[in-house]
Amino acid sequence: MTDDKKDKEFGFATRAIHAGSRPEPLTGARNTPIYQTTSYVFEDTDHAADLFNLSRFGFIYSRLTNPTVSVLEERCAALENGRAAVAAASGHAAQFLTFFTLLEPGDEFLASRNLYGGSMTQFGLSFKRLGWTCHFVDPTDPENFRKALTPKCKGIFIETLANPGGIVLDVEKIAAVARDAQIPLIVDNTMASPYLHNPIEWGADIVIHSTTKFLSGHGTSMGGVVIESGKFDWFKAGKFPTMTQPDPAYHGLTFYETFGDFGFTTKARAVALRDFGPSMAPMNAFLTITGIETLPLRMERHVANAQAVAKFLAGHPKVEWVSYAGLPSSPYHDLAKKYLPKGPGSVFTFGVKGGFDVGRRMVEGMELFSHLANIGDTRSLILHPASTTHRQLSEEQRVASGAGPDVIRLSIGLESIEDILEDLDRGLSRATK
Amino acid sequence: MAELSYTDAYIADILGSVATIAMVGASPDWVRPSYFAMKYLQSKGFRVIPVNPRAAGTQILGETTYADLAAVPHQFQMVDIFRNSEAAGPIVDEAIALAQDKGIDVIWMQLGVRNDEAAARAEKAGLKVVMNRCPKIEYGRLFGELSWSGVNTKIISAKRQRLRR
Ligand SMILES: Cc1ncc(COP(=O)(O)O)c(C=O)c1O
Numbered sequence: 141m142t143d144d145k146k147d148k149e150f151g152f153a154t155r156a157i158h159a160g161s162r163p164e165p166l167t168g169a170r171n172t173p174i175y176q177t178t179s180y181v182f183e184d185t186d187h188a189a190d191l192f193n194l195s196r197f198g199f200i201y202s203r204l205t206n207p208t209v210s211v212l213e214e215r216c217a218a219l220e221n222g223r224a225a226v227a228a229a230s231g232h233a234a235q236f237l238t239f240f241t242l243l244e245p246g247d248e249f250l251a252s253r254n255l256y257g258g259s260m261t262q263f264g265l266s267f268k269r270l271g272w273t274c275h276f277v278d279p280t281d282p283e284n285f286r287k288a289l290t291p292k293c294k295g296i297f298i299e300t301l302a303n304p305g306g307i308v309l310d311v312e313k314i315a316a317v318a319r320d321a322q323i324p325l326i327v328d329n330t331m332a333s334p335y336l337h338n339p340i341e342w343g344a345d346i347v348i349h350s351t352t353k354f355l356s357g358h359g360t361s362m363g364g365v366v367i368e369s370g371k372f373d374w375f376k377a378g379k380f381p382t383m384t385q386p387d388p389a390y391h392g393l394t395f396y397e398t399f400g401d402f403g404f405t406t407k408a409r410a411v412a413l414r415d416f417g418p419s420m421a422p423m424n425a426f427l428t429i430t431g432i433e434t435l436p437l438r439m440e441r442h443v444a445n446a447q448a449v450a451k452f453l454a455g456h457p458k459v460e461w462v463s464y465a466g467l468p469s470s471p472y473h474d475l476a477k478k479y480l481p482k483g484p485g486s487v488f489t490f491g492v493k494g495g496f497d498v499g500r501r502m503v504e505g506m507e508l509f510s511h512l513a514n515i516g517d518t519r520s521l522i523l524h525p526a527s528t529t530h531r532q533l534s535e536e537q538r539v540a541s542g543a544g545p546d547v548i549r550l551s552i553g554l555e556s557i558e559d560i561l562e563d564l565d566r567g568l569s570r571a572t573k
Numbered sequence: 574m575a576e577l578s579y580t581d582a583y584i585a586d587i588l589g590s591v592a593t594i595a596m597v598g599a600s601p602d603w604v605r606p607s608y609f610a611m612k613y614l615q616s617k618g619f620r621v622i623p624v625n626p627r628a629a630g631t632q633i634l635g636e637t638t639y640a641d642l643a644a645v646p647h648q649f650q651m652v653d654i655f656r657n658s659e660a661a662g663p664i665v666d667e668a669i670a671l672a673q674d675k676g677i678d679v680i681w682m683q684l685g686v687r688n689d690e691a692a693a694r695a696e697k698a699g700l701k702v703v704m705n706r707c708p709k710i711e712y713g714r715l716f717g718e719l720s721w722s723g724v725n726t727k728i729i730s731a732k733r734q735r736l737r738r
Contacts, residue, residue: 145580146578146580147580147581147727150729154729155729158729158730158731159725159729160720162717162728162730162731162732162733162734163731163732163733163734165717165733165734165735168733170731190612190613190616193603193604193609194609195608195609195612195613196612196613196616197713197718197719197721197722198718198721199721205721205722205723207721210720210721210722210723211720213723214720214723214724214725214726217723217724217725218725218727221725222725223724223725224722224723224724224725225723225725226723227723386604391604392604393604397606397685398606398609400684400685400707400710402722402723402724405722405723406722409722409723
């Protein structure tokens with residue numbers, strides 16, 4: 141009988157604190173222990189064999205699974221309303237695990253051209269050497285993805301809220317293109333965090349985070365995570381032999397048949413993570429779990445501060461333009477209201493009057509803002525993408541991805557808003573003196 | 574087709590009350606999902622009797638395999654169906670016919686197996702039904718082990734977990 145009653149659904153803030161982490165059964169330790177161990181004792185050889193064969197759940201070796209890291213994995217899956225997750229040493233490693241699990245040499249995929257610059261380099265240059273071709277698409281019209289599809293395309297990759305900022309994509313429409321093509325939509329949700337946006341609700345099949353950013357939240361720990369919705373039908377799609385055919389890298393196991401709706405992350409772990417090894421360290425998982433506990437509170441303040449800064453800059457005489465989807469003047473304001481109703485993040489760009497040199501002087505002249513290449517810290521951060529994160533790209537790619545020569549990127553932190561505004565004001569006047 | 578939903582209490586009650594399971598479609602091939610599930614359930618204290626006409630008379634994981642449910646010379650409370658959705662229909666009918674004789678209480682259809690008409694017949698006959706789920710996965714989910722694989726078990730509790738084997 142299908143029971144009409146439903147299990148209780150816990151709210152976001154409750155999941156941020158509790159999901160994946162019950163008191164430790166042996167000692168009762170309430171906070172998640174840091175299991176700083178490489179390996180786990182087997183009960184006997186049969187137990188060991190079952191663990192290696194994946195016919196039992198349990199820990200073998202921390203390259204594959206670690207109890208502290210699994211808490212983080214379950215928590216991220218819970219926050220994104222996904223089925224399961226696998227963590228990695230960085231966001232880039234999470235992207236690699238995803239594509240290695242999806243693609244064969246010779247396969248292709250589509251990606252938005254508005255991505256974190258490092259992802260464009262990974263996809264466009266390094267993946268090419270593995271035999272995977274990425275076609276970059278102007279994402280502002282979802283139909284562009286449909287037009288760019290090729291028979292060998294096995295996925296579409298986007299950032300709903302795109303780094304370096306200001307652009308919001310119509311994820312529901314892009315999900316429809318992916319669904320029609322029977323390929324997964326992969327969303328890098330790093331910039332929004334699961335508190336502001338849940339791509340799975342809009343049709344995404346796989347969600348990736350660089351947990352380095354808002355999830356860990358304090359600029360302490362590198363990390364990444366891949367979350368699967370559990371809703372993609374790999375059999376029906378008929379073009380993912382890595383999921384539906386016996387895998388020679390795993391003694392003929394068929395991952396989708398055996399693990400069902402968590403087959404993708406199981407395979408990403410059991411093959412890609414096992415054989416390439418970019419696992420997350422338990423200490424980093426611990427710091428990230430601790431960070432996530434306050435994610436809702438932090439994100440509320442991040443977006444409130446960002447909104448105030450965007451407004452301030454938009455009215456500043458030395459500022460040419462501000463690209464923040466929270467401003468009513470932004471062409472992405474309506475999409476932001478739909479997909480990011482609690483606020484479009486705290487990372488965005490603006491242009492200073494006077495271009496490259498003024499921008500460079502401003503970045504160097506700040507007192508409170510840290511000049512560094514990260515986002516999603518408690519501290520306010522400032523960067524000139526053209527000379528740093530997006531430097532490896534061609535001039536044309538830079539401009540297309542919103543990182544032209546006059547562009548300055550901010551990641552607004554949690555300091556007192558008066559101090560943030562004062563530092564920006566002082567920085568702008570010093571730079572233009 | 575509407576998504577199936579079973580409460581945790583419903584599944585936990587089934588897994589807590591069943592002692593012996595007849596597994597229809599149990600395979601002697603150790604890489605098959607049924608072999609995984611059988612071995613796991615055995616390790617959790619369930620007795621699992623394999624049913625598979627092609628392997629009848631042979632041993633799988635220490636248990637004799639029978640050709641059909643009627644041939645199983647024991648009581649079993651649950652039938653776990655590792656066959657396709659269509660084939661599940663006649664198996665359910667056989668289980669309904671044998672329910673009283675064998676003490677069958679629960680029809681469980683594996684991940685990917687769903688036959689709504691057969692389920693309705695079983696429910697009418699007073700049997701509990703679970704479809705498109707794996708007892709190994711559900712057991713692991715409800716008793717904490719699935720968390721180790723990064724699965725969203727949806728279980729949130731500040732209570733210390735009882736240790737299970
Ligand atoms: C949107 C986005 N995705 C992915 C990454 C890569 O993550 P990581 O630096 O953790 O490898 C970054 C890092 O800046 C990012 O901003």
